[in-house]
Amino acid sequence: MHRPPPDDFSLKETSPHLGGGKVTGDKLTSTYDLVEQMQYLYVRVVKAKDLPSKDVTGSCDPYVEVKLGNYKGTTPHFEKKTNPEWNRVFAFSKDRMQASMLEVIVKDKDFVKDDFIGRVLFDLNEVPKRVPPDSPLAPQWYRLEDRKGDKVKGELMLAVWMGTQADEAFPDAWHSDAAAVSGSDGLANMRSKVYLSPKLWYLRVNVIEAQDLQPTDRGRYPEVFVKAILGNQALRTRISQIKSINPMWNEDLMFVAAEPFEEPLILSVEDRVGNNKDEVLGRCAIPLQYVERRFDHKIMNSRWFNLEKHVVVDGDQKKKETKFASRIHLRICLEGGYHVLDESTHYSSDLRPTEKRLWKPSIGVLELGILNAQGLLPMKTKDGRGTTDAYCVAKYGQKWIRTRTIIDSSIPKWNEQYTWEVYDPCTVITIGVFDNCHLHGGDKAGGGTKDSRIGKVRIRLSTLETDRVYTHSYPLLVLHPTGVKKMGEIHLAVRFTCSSLLNMMHMYSQPLLPKMHYLHPLTINQLDSLRHQATQIVSMRLSRAEPPLRKEVVEYMLDVGSHMWSMRRSKANFFRIMGVLSGLIAVGKWFDQICNWKNSITTVLIHILFFILVMYPELILPTIFLYLFLIGVWYFRWRPRQPPHMDTRLSHADSAHPDELDEEFDTFPTSQHSDVVRMRYDRLRSIAGRIQTVVGDLATQGERLQSLLSWRDPRATALFVLFCLVAAIVLYVTPFQVVALLTGFYVLRHPRFRHKLPSVPLNFFRRLPARTDCML
Numbered sequence: 001m002h003r004p005p006p007d008d009f010s011l012k013e014t015s016p017h018l019g020g021g022k023v024t025g026d027k028l029t030s031t032y033d034l035v036e037q038m039q040y041l042y043v044r045v046v047k048a049k050d051l052p053s054k055d056v057t058g059s060c061d062p063y064v065e066v067k068l069g070n071y072k073g074t075t076p077h078f079e080k081k082t083n084p085e086w087n088r089v090f091a092f093s094k095d096r097m098q099a100s101m102l103e104v105i106v107k108d109k110d111f112v113k114d115d116f117i118g119r120v121l122f123d124l125n126e127v128p129k130r131v132p133p134d135s136p137l138a139p140q141w142y143r144l145e146d147r148k149g150d151k152v153k154g155e156l157m158l159a160v161w162m163g164t165q166a167d168e169a170f171p172d173a174w175h176s177d178a179a180a181v182s183g184s185d186g187l188a189n190m191r192s193k194v195y196l197s198p199k200l201w202y203l204r205v206n207v208i209e210a211q212d213l214q215p216t217d218r219g220r221y222p223e224v225f226v227k228a229i230l231g232n233q234a235l236r237t238r239i240s241q242i243k244s245i246n247p248m249w250n251e252d253l254m255f256v257a258a259e260p261f262e263e264p265l266i267l268s269v270e271d272r273v274g275n276n277k278d279e280v281l282g283r284c285a286i287p288l289q290y291v292e293r294r295f296d297h298k299i300m301n302s303r304w305f306n307l308e309k310h311v312v313v314d315g316d317q318k319k320k321e322t323k324f325a326s327r328i329h330l331r332i333c334l335e336g337g338y339h340v341l342d343e344s345t346h347y348s349s350d351l352r353p354t355e356k357r358l359w360k361p362s363i364g365v366l367e368l369g370i371l372n373a374q375g376l377l378p379m380k381t382k383d384g385r386g387t388t389d390a391y392c393v394a395k396y397g398q399k400w401i402r403t404r405t406i407i408d409s410s411i412p413k414w415n416e417q418y419t420w421e422v423y424d425p426c427t428v429i430t431i432g433v434f435d436n437c438h439l440h441g442g443d444k445a446g447g448g449t450k451d452s453r454i455g456k457v458r459i460r461l462s463t464l465e466t467d468r469v470y471t472h473s474y475p476l477l478v479l480h481p482t483g484v485k486k487m488g489e490i491h492l493a494v495r496f497t498c499s500s501l502l503n504m505m506h507m508y509s510q511p512l513l514p515k516m517h518y519l520h521p522l523t524i525n526q527l528d529s530l531r532h533q534a535t536q537i538v539s540m541r542l543s544r545a546e547p548p549l550r551k552e553v554v555e556y557m558l559d560v561g562s563h564m565w566s567m568r569r570s571k572a573n574f575f576r577i578m579g580v581l582s583g584l585i586a587v588g589k590w591f592d593q594i595c596n597w598k599n600s601i602t603t604v605l606i607h608i609l610f611f612i613l614v615m616y617p618e619l620i621l622p623t624i625f626l627y628l629f630l631i632g633v634w635y636f637r638w639r640p641r642q643p644p645h646m647d648t649r650l651s652h653a654d655s656a657h658p659d660e661l662d663e664e665f666d667t668f669p670t671s672q673h674s675d676v677v678r679m680r681y682d683r684l685r686s687i688a689g690r691i692q693t694v695v696g697d698l699a700t701q702g703e704r705l706q707s708l709l710s711w712r713d714p715r716a717t718a719l720f721v722l723f724c725l726v727a728a729i730v731l732y733v734t735p736f737q738v739v740a741l742l743t744g745f746y747v748l749r750h751p752r753f754r755h756k757l758p759s760v761p762l763n764f765f766r767r768l769p770a771r772t773d774c775m776l
Helices: 176-180 183-188 500-507 523-543 551-557 567-595 600-615 617-638 658-664 675-704 715-734 736-747 760-768
Strands: 039-049 060-068 069-073 084-091 101-108 115-123 139-144 153-164 193-196 200-211 224-230 231-236 250-256 266-272 277-286 304-314 319-335 363-372 381-384 385-386 389-394 397-403 413-422 430-433 454-458 469-480 483-498
Touching: 039 060, 039 101, 039 231, 039 381, 060 084, 060 115, 084 176, 084 231, 101 153, 115 153, 183 658, 200 224, 200 523, 224 250, 231 250, 266 319, 277 319, 363 389, 363 430, 389 413, 389 551, 430 483, 430 551, 454 483, 454 551, 469 658, 523 551, 567 600, 567 658, 600 736, 715 736, 715 760
Parallel strands: none
Antiparallel strands: 039 084, 039 153, 060 069, 060 101, 101 115, 115 139, 139 153, 193 397, 200 250, 200 319, 224 231, 224 266, 266 277, 277 304, 304 319, 363 413, 363 483, 381 385, 389 397, 389 430, 430 454, 469 483
């Protein structure tokens, strides 16, 4: 029986104060309705004019300081400019306000001490409130005052208002908790952003043949192959069977390419002239911008490409000239009818083909509210104490989102809401929580240059009821070499809204992947290699964004490395199979109890039911489907009311041996000592030996079935053939219902008429020969 997870690792339903409490049924009236409202004081510093100069040159180096209690934000300074323009927004959380007056000060940058130019004061009780979709508040000119309240030369254009995190100024604003962050890079690394994965294509290169190759040694038969390189991907064909200057291959090479296409496809024809020694016979570069695109299974036109050979013509000066060498015959196309798999197929968030014209209409909208986290463990050390600078990343389809980073908090509150279009309900959204280690200059942060993973959550959309708001606190579980560890909890609000119930129901009858995956399927090895290349391209492109979504974050979200061997996962999958088969095993045990008359009344009722079904066979299928219908209706009362989440018991994470976890976290290739590797190798051999025995037993049973008519054992085959003849005659003259009743009553006979020895058919089957005698 499956044990429930510990309370500490369980999912908890919550009742947050969403959307300011404006609730009408399950739907909320506000457009930002899946998060709790957070009040902010916004200050937009636009520009200044007519600022006084402090030196004889008639210019100053102005900047603005926005001060509220102990919190202070500053704009960049401009050198020698009396009419500067900043257009910066500052946001102060209302929860942290410790003053009743806002002070906006204009200063002149100086080497020793910055000079005071003037200031503008605001009473917070007089600040207006703004709620989107109201238009933005128009900034106004304010006359600067000195510290005594007298007017001075210069004016400052400002807009000050109270708003929420739904304000369009919120994502790019400087936040009051960023005061501890140094430098513009640190500030950029803590802002919320939306990213888009690059558009990925499969590139199919069909290498057909080459002509007029010119090997250096004309006295031998060339062993020619083609090497193709696209970025970091390199593939090669087999050596041509035709060992001449006109070789043929007709072999497909598959690559992953991303728009915009930055690198050409490089093809080189090479001759294997010795061990680990290849001679380039010709090379060509093909820009992908001009490659044809295919959306279905039609055959594309092939083309001849000229190969160029670089020949050294002057040995002393090392000059090179390009010399025409030969031609190569190719069929190249960008496949738009496939979906480029960059995620594990079990957790795919997008199943659409590359070509947008092949997309079906969306079936609904997914809304995610990232509210807060609770009890996050310290991830690094700063000034002698543990600290965490947490942010969230969510991925669904091609859209990635990143929340702002909350500085130095174990209970961060984000309250950010995001929306995705849904094209298939059988998809998964992944939400990860990370510790930002790039706010204080990378290595100085104490956590290294990689952002640390705190945990992640997966939610399958098909398990959600439509138009219902799910508010739950999910445990953040991470597997360490020391065992499973709870890093905290994340509080989410999720709603899946269906725009067309008919379209969504129709999706359940459609193939999971685009039709090209079934018309021209790729091999398992190709899919594994292409998925690895796709994840590398996505992580590289997103790491070049500003601020970057770093490689370690992308790889954790995409489950890179989940295919590696793990003893823990193998055990978990074995017990999952046993869980699936447990229903059949339970039915077998129940039938055995019926046959052995453990409950006489039940056995008699089964006899009566069996008699009715045999006499009226047209009732068999209706009875089965009615039974399944009644079971489904009965279980509706106990249907799951919350989304599935990470299960430590199912994953065998709470009972894994330390050495098994150490093996799971080992690098590839291994970095362990030879004695440890030998011990693990021997353990793997013993497990493989047991699997080998089971597979051999299955093969033996299949070969015994084949030997029934093979005359490998002439006496056994003669007996079986004779039995088949007698059975054919008996079944011909006897009504089928009589045979079925007699067989059924014989199987259900009372234990008084049974004996414990194996039955005659089983004895006969076990005596049949198999090919085990021929095994070495």
